[in-house]
Amino acid sequence: MKNIEEQINELAKRILFDYRDDRTINEIKTFDHADNDEIISIIEGLRRIVFPGYFRNKNYRVFTVRNNMSMILEDVIFKLIRQIFVVLRYDGKYADLSDNDLNKKAIELTFEYLNKIPKIREYIETDVQAAYDGDPAAYSKDEIIYSYPGLYAILVNRLAHELFVLGVPLIPRVMTEHAHSKTGIDIHPGATIGKYFFIDHGTGIVIGETTEIGDYVKVYQGVTLGALSTRGGQSLRNKKRHPTIEDNVTIYSGASILGGETVVGKNAVIGGNVFITRSVPAGAKVSVKNQELRYNFDDAAKVEKSDLDTDESWFYII
Numbered sequence: 246m247k248n249i250e251e252q253i254n255e256l257a258k259r260i261l262f263d264y265r266d267d268r269t270i271n272e273i274k275t276f277d278h279a280d281n282d283e284i285i286s287i288i289e290g291l292r293r294i295v296f297p298g299y300f301r302n303k304n305y306r307v308f309t310v311r312n313n314m315s316m317i318l319e320d321v322i323f324k325l326i327r328q329i330f331v332v333l334r335y336d337g338k339y340a341d342l343s344d345n346d347l348n349k350k351a352i353e354l355t356f357e358y359l360n361k362i363p364k365i366r367e368y369i370e371t372d373v374q375a376a377y378d379g380d381p382a383a384y385s386k387d388e389i390i391y392s393y394p395g396l397y398a399i400l401v402n403r404l405a406h407e408l409f410v411l412g413v414p415l416i417p418r419v420m421t422e423h424a425h426s427k428t429g430i431d432i433h434p435g436a437t438i439g440k441y442f443f444i445d446h447g448t449g450i451v452i453g454e455t456t457e458i459g460d461y462v463k464v465y466q467g468v469t470l471g472a473l474s475t476r477g478g479q480s481l482r483n484k485k486r487h488p489t490i491e492d493n494v495t496i497y498s499g500a501s502i503l504g505g506e507t508v509v510g511k512n513a514v515i516g517g518n519v520f521i522t523r524s525v526p527a528g529a530k531v532s533v534k535n536q537e538l539r540y541n542f543d544d545a546a547k548v549e550k551s552d553l554d555t556d557e558s559w560f561y562i563i
Contacts, residue, residue, distance in 0.1 A: 277331045278331065280328065281419055283324050283328055285423055286324060287321055287325055288420055290320055293317050294321070294362060295362070295369055295400065295404075299391065321359070322359065325355045326348070326351045327351075328416055329350075329355055329416065332415040333347055333413075334347075336414050354411055361407045365404060365407065368440055371441045372440075372443065373386050375441040375443040375461065376389045376393060376395065379445065379463055380445060394427070394428035394448075395446070395447040396444075397428055398424045398432055398444060398447065398450075399432075399442055401420055401421055402434060402438065405418075405420040405421045406435070406436070406437070408434070409435050418433075429448035429449055430447045430449075430450045432450070432452040435455060436452045436453065436454060436470075438458045439458055439460040439492070441462075442458060442462055443463045444465075445463065445464070445465050450469075451468075452470045453487035454487065455484070455505060456487040457490065459490060459491045459492035460492045462490055462492070464495075465497050465498040465517075468496050468497075468498065468500050469500075469502070469503070470487055470488050470490065470503075471487060471501065471502075471503050472487055472503060472505070473503045473505070484505065485505035486504075487504075488502045488504060488505070488507040488508065488509065489508045490502070491508065491510050491511040491513075492511045492512075494515070495513075495514050495515065496515040499518040502521045503521065508524040509524070510524070510529065513528060514530045515531050516531055518533055519531050519533055
């Protein structure tokens with residue numbers, strides 16, 4: 246029997262031999278890769294800036310908001326410039342820029358992005374309010390900020406969306422997929438979301454790239470705002486594939502609303518588990534017709550119909 250060292254050497258040769266062809270996974274990039282850990286660190290730094298009194302970095306022994314924020318901001322700026330510098334090479338229009346010009350562009354985009362923080366904070370304030378107003382189980386806004394996965398997913402989406410709008414490659418998707426992994430809520434950074442957005446419970450929600458969501462929209466777990474079909478693949482890029490949800494719409498759990506031409510009008514209510522592929526008029530209430538419940542019993546567990554305290558109009562035994 247071969248010893249471990251011999252087995253390791255043979256395994257290394259076999260894997261290296263597998264690198265010989267030109268498959269995508271074998272490509273050796275000539276520039277750095279985006280660093281997921283750094284991007285997650287940027288998210289957490291930005292969250293501390295958005296909520297200065299909630300998520301202070303305990304490593305910074307400073308006692309004023311101004312000094313604390315300045316230190317975090319410098320850290321975010323340094324990391325963001327570096328990561329944007331790296332990912333700009335993924336966009337063909339920057340491929341021929343010198344490192345010096347690329348760095349200048351990264352600095353320009355970083356500061357253009359960070360100047361959007363007041364706007365992001367304005368929207369997040371409304372999201373916290375929507376969660377508090379819409380959830381009787383919320384005992385305080387602090388509880389929402391510290392613990393609600395829906396708010397975290399919305400925050401990361403709002404942070405990522407502004408980078409997406411600026412045309413920064415890759416980083417926005419890494420950000421929202423991090424939030425997806427933490428919360429089970431999948432919001433593409435390209436989705437446009439208005440003020441007072443509330444996600445209740447959240448797990449299993451999918452919101453596609455070209456989705457447009459108005460103000461005061463409430464969404465429950467398991468909702469899909471998706472494409473009607475993706476058979477066209479890359480030919481569908483940059484086309485409206487996902488629905489538009491207008492103001493004051495509530496979408497209950499398990500509903501699927503699909504298609505780029507699908508518009509859910511203002512003040513509509515979409516019931517649980519419905520499947521929608523065409524527009525819904527303003528003010529409409531859409532629901533699935535009551536399903537028939539069936540109870541099965543065997544001789545070992547006999548139950549009298551009267552014991553179920555039910556109305557014969559919907560009760561059925563097979």
